[in-house]
Amino acid sequence: QYRINPKEMRNDLKRFSLIYKFALDEMNTKINILKEEFIHIHDYNPIEHCNSRLKSPESIVKKMIRKNLGLSIESIRDNIKDIAGIRIICPFITDVYKISQMIEKQRDIELVERKDYIKQPKPNGYQSLHLIIKIPVFMSDRVEMVFVELQIRTIAMDFWASLEHKIYYKYDKEIPERIKKDLKDAAISAAELDLKMERINNEVADLKVKDDLDADLLPFN
Ligand code: 0O2
Numbered sequence: 001q002y003r004i005n006p007k008e009m010r011n012d013l014k015r016f017s018l019i020y021k022f023a024l025d026e027m028n029t030k031i032n033i034l035k036e037e038f039i040h041i042h043d044y045n046p047i048e049h050c051n052s053r054l055k056s057p058e059s060i061v062k063k064m065i066r067k068n069l070g071l072s073i074e075s076i077r078d079n080i081k082d083i084a085g086i087r088i089i090c091p092f093i094t095d096v097y098k099i100s101q102m103i104e105k106q107r108d109i110e111l112v113e114r115k116d117y118i119k120q121p122k123p124n125g126y127q128s129l130h131l132i133i134k135i136p137v138f139m140s141d142r143v144e145m146v147f148v149e150l151q152i153r154t155i156a157m158d159f160w161a162s163l164e165h166k167i168y169y170k171y172d173k174e175i176p177e178r179i180k181k182d183l184k185d186a187a188i189s190a191a192e193l194d195l196k197m198e199r200i201n202n203e204v205a206d207l208k209v210k211d212d213l214d215a216d217l218l219p220f221n
Contacts, residue, residue: 016073017054020084022137023146024052027086034102046095048155052086081112081132082149089158092198093118096129096152103131103150110134110145118157124180125187126161128153156190156197 028050035047055063060080061071069075076083090096096118104111113132121127131150136143153161164183168175175183 016077017083019137019139019144019146020054022139023084023135023148024054024086026135026137027084027148027150028052030103030106031086031088034099046090046098048089048091050086050088052084055080055083055085081147084146084148085151086148087151087153087158090152090154092201093154093194094198096154100129100131100150100152103133108136112147118153121187121191124164125184126164127157127187127191128161154194156194160187160190 031050039045063080064071069079088099111133115130117126117128129152133148134145137146
């Protein structure tokens with residue numbers, strides 16, 4: 001008769017979560033390389049900051065129950081694609097797409113899904129670019145392709161999303177329509193601010209190019 005061995009099960013679970021930690025380590029290294037190289041070549045940092053997190057076992061179980069799925073390691077591995085999550089915050093919208101392109105182009109990364117909530121914001125106003133990718137994690141006896149969720153967004157988008165999350169967190173009943181509309185208006189203001197800051201940045205960049213050209217054309221004394 002087959003019996004579950006608790007020690008073996010604990011080891012399996014430990015190994016299971018370790019794989020996601022390794023996937024995060026790998027992705028964080030990739031992102032740091034992109035950032036440092038970009039600064040070296042362009043003298044410009046397209047990443048303000050970057051956070052990563054492992055989904056807690058409680059959140060994983062809640063999500064499995066919400067999705068009506070069986071609670072086995074195989075089912076969790078196949079269905080929960082954001083156990084390893086990374087959030088990359090960029091100064092401008094163009095940086096968001098630059099970073100996502102650089103990541104999507106990497107040969108060992110498999111793009112599984114791309115949700116562009118910047119081009120098509122969620123009904124509540126939420127904006128962000130989400131990539132679900134798979135990356136290979138090289139273990140001692142095998143290679144595992146592991147899901148990682150990347151959320152790439154601007155400082156303004158992150159400001160709105162973080163506060164919206166906090167506001168909802170404190171209130172577990174249905175939010176009145178008036179407040180929902182206020183939150184959506186705030187998201188629209190954040191998006192307008194993003195466009196304005198990007199326009200200002202482009203204008204200053206043009207001025208710099210013009211100054212450099214003028215300096216090059218200065219006659220020798
Ligand atoms: P946490 O704590 O951040 O992990 P899924 O539920 O993932 O199978 P879905 O809903 O299509 O499928 O995923 P989506 O739209 O890509 O969103 C997943 C994550 O994006 C959420 O994770 C949030 O982090 C973020 N997100 C999505 N919509 C909103 C929003 O309206 N407001 C805020 N503040 N964040 C949002 P989790 O698992 O909900 O939470």
